[in-house]
Amino acid sequence: MIMNDWPLWEVFIRSRSGLEHRHCGSLHAADAKMALENARDVYTRRNEGVSIWVVPSAQITASQPEEQAELFDPAADKAYRHPTFYVLPEEVRHM
Amino acid sequence: MNEAQTTSLEEVFNRRIDAEEKIEPKDWMPEKYRKTHIRQISQHAHSEIVGMLPEGNWISRAPTLRRKVALLAKVQDEAGHGLYLYSAAETLGISRDELLDQLHDGTAKYSSIFNYPTLTWADIGAIGWLVDGAAIMNQVALINTSYGPYSRAMVRICKEESFHQRQGYEILMTLMKGTDEQRAMAQDALDRWWWPSLMMFGPRDDESPNTAQSMRWKLKRKSNDELRQAFVDQTVPQAELIGLRIPDPALCWNEERGHYDFGEIDWDEFRQVVQGNGPCNRERLEARRAAHRNGTWVREAALAHAAKQADRDSLRKAI
Numbered sequence: 001m002i003m004n005d006w007p008l009w010e011v012f013i014r015s016r017s018g019l020e021h022r023h024c025g026s027l028h029a030a031d032a033k034m035a036l037e038n039a040r041d042v043y044t045r046r047n048e049g050v051s052i053w054v055v056p057s058a059q060i061t062a063s064q065p066e067e068q069a070e071l072f073d074p075a076a077d078k079a080y081r082h083p084t085f086y087v088l089p090e091e092v093r094h095m
Numbered sequence: 096m097n098e099a100q101t102t103s104l105e106e107v108f109n110r111r112i113d114a115e116e117k118i119e120p121k122d123w124m125p126e127k128y129r130k131t132h133i134r135q136i137s138q139h140a141h142s143e144i145v146g147m148l149p150e151g152n153w154i155s156r157a158p159t160l161r162r163k164v165a166l167l168a169k170v171q172d173e174a175g176h177g178l179y180l181y182s183a184a185e186t187l188g189i190s191r192d193e194l195l196d197q198l199h200d201g202t203a204k205y206s207s208i209f210n211y212p213t214l215t216w217a218d219i220g221a222i223g224w225l226v227d228g229a230a231i232m233n234q235v236a237l238i239n240t241s242y243g244p245y246s247r248a249m250v251r252i253c254k255e256e257s258f259h260q261r262q263g264y265e266i267l268m269t270l271m272k273g274t275d276e277q278r279a280m281a282q283d284a285l286d287r288w289w290w291p292s293l294m295m296f297g298p299r300d301d302e303s304p305n306t307a308q309s310m311r312w313k314l315k316r317k318s319n320d321e322l323r324q325a326f327v328d329q330t331v332p333q334a335e336l337i338g339l340r341i342p343d344p345a346l347c348w349n350e351e352r353g354h355y356d357f358g359e360i361d362w363d364e365f366r367q368v369v370q371g372n373g374p375c376n377r378e379r380l381e382a383r384r385a386a387h388r389n390g391t392w393v394r395e396a397a398l399a400h401a402a403k404q405a406d407r408d409s410l411r412k413a414i
Contacts, residue, residue, distance in 0.1 A: 034401075065123070
């Protein structure tokens with residue numbers, strides 16, 4: 001029996017209410033229920049979470065490092081999207 | 096890809112490492128970087144998994160319920176740490192099966208320390224204090240390693256492991272407050288585990304051929320000898336505090352260096368154990384193989400169950 005037949009799952013944990021689920025790792029499991037149970041044992045042994053998502057890794061579409069420039073460089077010269085681009089008088093302390 | 100292209104990719108890669116940028120799984124990396132990381136991360140994972148065996152031996156014989164739950168939690172942590180690390184290794188394009196095969200057929204190594212037997216309860220104290228202490232020393236240095244998934248696994252592991260060392264020290268401290276026999280048991284455990292613990296940091300720097308390359312890639316942030324010295328400096332006062340004697344006649348404080356001087360490790364013993372001739376090498380590997388073999392039906396049953404459930408679900412949807 002080959003372990004690879006157990007698909008890979010990505011694990012996302014919400015550490016407490018009010019926060020988003022964050023990726024924390026991956027694991028192998030035969031099905032979604034087992035993936036949830038294993039995620040609880042592997043990733044929440046010390047109260048790290050109040051909610052878990054498991055997603056089959058094969059279902060994730062990811063951008064490629066080669067596309068990095070094409071995807072992200074255009075944002076680099078758009079300083080006007082940041083508050084510091086706008087000059088205000090000293091007297092205006094907080095805006 | 097021609098040679099010139101590879102060279103320029105490698106230059107970019109080296110610049111990223113120099114700038115303390117993390118390397119992520121899909122980024123270009125030199126083949127040797129990938130292979131070296133697979134080897135080191137998998138060795139680390141195997142060490143966590145095999146490391147459960149000497150301690151597992153004492154779970155059912157822990158002297159109190161408090162000690163038992165602590166030891167259980169520690170061993171469970173080690174299983175978890177093994178899993179984090181296997182996952183990190185898998186991001187480099189090797190499968191879990193290949194990793195396990197390499198452990199079971201002896202091609203992959205694990206930390207030699209686990210080839211020593213746990214003869215008394217005091218050994219559980221010595222392992223937590225010394226073996227986990229030495230491992231933490233190594234691992235803290237690895238938090239800043241260049242490979243992202245390995246570094247992230249280290250952060251989690253270091254956070255979880257500090258209780259391991261404390262519970263070990265507490266076991267020995269308690270024994271040292273006990274009867275003469277209990278104190279002798281604690282001292283005997285230190286006598287047997289001290290030198291193997293120092294060996295955990297690997298060969299001396301002048302005999303460690305991979306150190307320069309590993310430092311270059313930030314796969315290693317401190318040399319074997321630096322870490323070993325830090326471990327000795329940290330541990331000696333802890334031993335003295337509870338009345339334990341370090342079994343090294345050459346050990347003494349060197350005012351000038353600001354460090355402890357210590358005796359030479361028995362490198363012949365080190366090589367023997369690495370080569371498979373330690374007291375428990377065969378027993379440990381056989382235990383791993385048997386566990387894998389005996390788990391086969393569980394893995395198969397889980398898959399069969401998953402397939403059946405999926406069939407039922409699709410049938411229900413069709414109706």
